[in-house]
Amino acid sequence: MKDGLAYLTIPAFQDSGMVNHCFTTRIGGVSQGIYNSLNTSDDKEDPVENVHRNLELVCGVIGVDYRNLVFAVQTHGDYIRIVEKADLGKGISMPNDINNTDGLMTNIPGIPLITFYADCVPLFFLDKKNKAIAVVHSGWKGTVLEIGAKTIRQMKDVYGTKPEDCLVGIGPSIGPECFEVGQEVADQFAESFGDWSYIIKPFGKGKYLVDLWEANKLMLMDMGVPESNITISGFCTKCNEDLFFSYRRDKGRTGSMSAIMELR
Numbered sequence: 001m002k003d004g005l006a007y008l009t010i011p012a013f014q015d016s017g018m019v020n021h022c023f024t025t026r027i028g029g030v031s032q033g034i035y036n037s038l039n040t041s042d043d044k045e046d047p048v049e050n051v052h053r054n055l056e057l058v059c060g061v062i063g064v065d066y067r068n069l070v071f072a073v074q075t076h077g078d079y080i081r082i083v084e085k086a087d088l089g090k091g092i093s094m095p096n097d098i099n100n101t102d103g104l105m106t107n108i109p110g111i112p113l114i115t116f117y118a119d120c121v122p123l124f125f126l127d128k129k130n131k132a133i134a135v136v137h138s139g140w141k142g143t144v145l146e147i148g149a150k151t152i153r154q155m156k157d158v159y160g161t162k163p164e165d166c167l168v169g170i171g172p173s174i175g176p177e178c179f180e181v182g183q184e185v186a187d188q189f190a191e192s193f194g195d196w197s198y199i200i201k202p203f204g205k206g207k208y209l210v211d212l213w214e215a216n217k218l219m220l221m222d223m224g225v226p227e228s229n230i231t232i233s234g235f236c237t238k239c240n241e242d243l244f245f246s247y248r249r250d251k252g253r254t255g256s257m258s259a260i261m262e263l264r
């Protein structure tokens with residue numbers, strides 16, 4: 001809590017002293033009604049001046065200039081953008097051409113990256129050795145596409161990242177007791193994860209519960225990220241109505257939280 005605004009940070013990232021970051025909650029903003037109160041997405045009926053004020057408030061708390069934020073237009077795909085200086089402010093101070101993108105990465109200090117959530121899994125990456133970061137939107141589709149593993153591969157190619165030097169934060173999302181899916185989605189997980197089928201629990205006829213936190217964690221460990229480098233927040237967005245917006249709980253009529261991170 002700071003200045004009446006509630007937000008989450010990852011202890012290991014905080015301890016590194018290398019980044020300004022947070023995952024937002026719904027507490028401490030100026031939006032009204034279903035967006036009460038810290039909606040951070042401008043892709044809603046919430047007036048854009050409220051959204052910008054909310055971003056200014058939350059960025060102020062973590063020491064980031066909100067006018068420099070770089071937005072991704074997310075589509076539940078697996079494309080990860082390498083963000084450069086020229087992208088500064090795209091989506092807030094400049095028109096955005098970063099379309100069809102679900103992850104942002106950079107090794108340039110002072111470029112704040114932002115991605116949006118209302119049940120999907122936020123992934124935070126920090127390569128402490130090579131000083132590079134990524135924020136990645138991994139909903140169930142992104143998880144099936146293994147966007148988390150793809151992030152590690154791309155960080156390796158672009159920044160020379162070694163998985164063992166990488167810290168990862170798995171933020172609040174719809175939790176393992178709440179993410180109910182049908183046969184078709186369960187089949188996609190089974191196909192993607194093979195013998196990791198224990199992330200899927202049968203739950204009545206043709207229904208399953210999927211553990212997105214464990215799925216992302218196992219995927220990253222499979223890439224070589226040590227278990228001790230991975231932090232799972234354990235907050236379910238659907239269960240904690242006072243803290244989070246939830247697309248499923250609110251039947252689509254809701255605001256968005258965001259994952260924000262910049263290299264110092």
Ligand SMILES: [Zn+2]
Pocket residue numbers: 174175177178236237238239240
């Ligand atoms: Zn829940």
